Amino acid sequence: FSANVSDDFETFYYNQTLDHFNYMPESYSTFQQKYVINSKYWDGANRSAPILAYLGAEAPLDGDLRIIGFLTDNAAEFKALLVYIEHRYYGESIPLGSSRKVALGNASTLGYFNSAQAIADYAEIIIYLKEKLKAQNSPVIVIGGSYGGMLASWFRLKYPHVAIGALASSAPILYFDDITPQDGYYSIVTNVFRETSETCYQTIKESWSTIDEVASKPDGLSVLSKTFKTCNPLNSVYVLKNYLVSMYGHAAQYNSPPKYPVTIVCGGIDGAPPETDILDKVFAGVVAYKGNSKCYVNALENISETTVGWRWQTCSELVIPMGITNNPMFQPSPFRLSDFTDWCRSLYGVPPRPHWVTTYYGGYDIKLVLNKFGSNIIFSNGLRDPYSSGGVLVNISESIVAVHTVNGRIFP
């Protein structure tokens, strides 16, 4: 993050309303919501030059400011103002006394943390900014990736008077309720591994029963702990298996140039000498992906804001029923709503609302519904991104279109 880059950005804070949809006295509390402006390329309000509004997602905004390539390229081309807005409850945009600990303390304080409130925040800030800059005639395009891409498409649908268009990148807006089969994500993961290396795929496929076999022996967990150089002794085989499953998933999800993590994982697995034990091969894949480290698997990690925040979001509003029921590379691990609900309730005391996303934003029959309603949304997907299974991959109308690449993700 070079000095030059940061010089172009100015940070501001907006006095944001805690609850847009309720009029209890507490709802009127405000918090300081962070937004960042880059006006280097803007041709100004007088020329009605456009505004590109990047909608922050499940992370502090600062990380997103580094995604400079795509946005600054476009800002330069369209002489646009760049506005980045942080999502409530992430980074510095913490309601309820500015302490993350308080704000994320329990369901009463977390209750205000959801996408409907977040896009209302964005609407308020964009309207305020256009007024402040006297830029009422500047068209606004909202832009986001992944969860931020969902927010961008939903923003265009709910606030068409605020944003004239949206670019929703890698946005799995159809991965809710039962629109997309629960196996969607991991079936793409499997395809990506298999296309990358048949032998790698075979090794992973066979590894699970070997892991189970070793684990079932007396002292098996400590053998596995040793094999995988775990940071702490394993107390359950599931810890190891979950680690590997999500590692494969992430490798596929971020399988973009120049690194191609799946190629790296498979390089480790396939690169081991032929006589290598199957678990050592898998471990070689871990080392290739994670790099040389003192230890692996169950480290006492600093849990990121994203992990903490996203857990709440998926346990309340954004229930993504992702599971494995029938997959050649993985053992079955189906998503069961009742188990998930119990788990969320044990964490937060309140259950998720698994049907709300489709009630509020739609998703079923999306082609039929949006063909005659709405306009100006680009859904972009990399077809090897496992989340593309829940994305919009076909053109819906003349101005609601899908673009995709075979490899990687288009954006960021």
Place this chain on the structure above:
Amino acid sequence: FSANVSDDFETFYYNQTLDHFNYMPESYSTFQQKYVINSKYWDGANRSAPILAYLGAEAPLDGDLRIIGFLTDNAAEFKALLVYIEHRYYGESIPLGSSRKVALGNASTLGYFNSAQAIADYAEIIIYLKEKLKAQNSPVIVIGGSYGGMLASWFRLKYPHVAIGALASSAPILYFDDITPQDGYYSIVTNVFRETSETCYQTIKESWSTIDEVASKPDGLSVLSKTFKTCNPLNSVYVLKNYLVSMYGHAAQYNSPPKYPVTIVCGGIDGAPPETDILDKVFAGVVAYKGNSKCYVNALENISETTVGWRWQTCSELVIPMGITNNPMFQPSPFRLSDFTDWCRSLYGVPPRPHWVTTYYGGYDIKLVLNKFGSNIIFSNGLRDPYSSGGVLVNISESIVAVHTVNGRIFP
């Protein structure tokens, strides 16, 4: 409400979520929301016969069931199912323990009482009903009048996946923020009176200074009390003037056949013998409109649910800046947001949010915005309805259209 009519209606209650946009434990409370179904005309789910959903407004639903003509005529023609849904906090659909006194007690309990929550209620019930009736292929048209008409148009814009179209009758969706001039309503009232009777208009126009003159004399208020046969002695001239202003407004607003209240008021005023004193003429208008009664003006009335509920709605979300700054028939009485805010705060402890309606639903540049976004909304208005000043009176696109009649209101 004849036995025959009521026989066609079946009443149900839906377990409704208290707060759709918040995940605090309290938000999960449910209440029994009333809805009524008439399936007499429906051709059934198998034939994908349509569903007409009447969106209840600021009154108990029972009153709306009497509006049978328009809806049953259409149900018969389209072989449609009729569904009437009561608005939260009216009639029997009272959250928080089913006691109106508790629910309307203070801002903490009233906080959940707003249009965004109400249309989310409607979405949930309609989705539930379609599932229950296996009527997923039946198109839903939402219908409403006045505030219910706003809800219908907003519903189509926010939940296009639930309703394929909307009929928004007499819906002043542009009477917010400063989109419509504050004088809009009373300038139409004046036009209607003037077109009905120039002499009536002149009498009303002149009456205000006469009222002020009498009031300014010693004992003037008791003279006015006597002249207007008030139910209780006037303690302020404003009570009388407000009564008359709102009587003229209502007469114009409901100036439909067969009664034409403005003609009735003016019949009283103009029908008085020529030598009659100006205040007696005005009083004759009151009597003509209100009928023979023991007393008039400041009775200790039972305040209706509509009055109580609407006062909260306009003091929180639906701030309609209606006033008189320059009108030949009335004395000036401008709308001042700061005074209104103070008044609301004194009533409820929280201020209104005057910009929220345009933030959430839009309204500015509505032609520009909706020309390329949205579809299937009919805005109907009677041009002599004073609220038509805040209505959509021009076609926006091929399928977002305005229809109007010169007289009266089209619906109900």
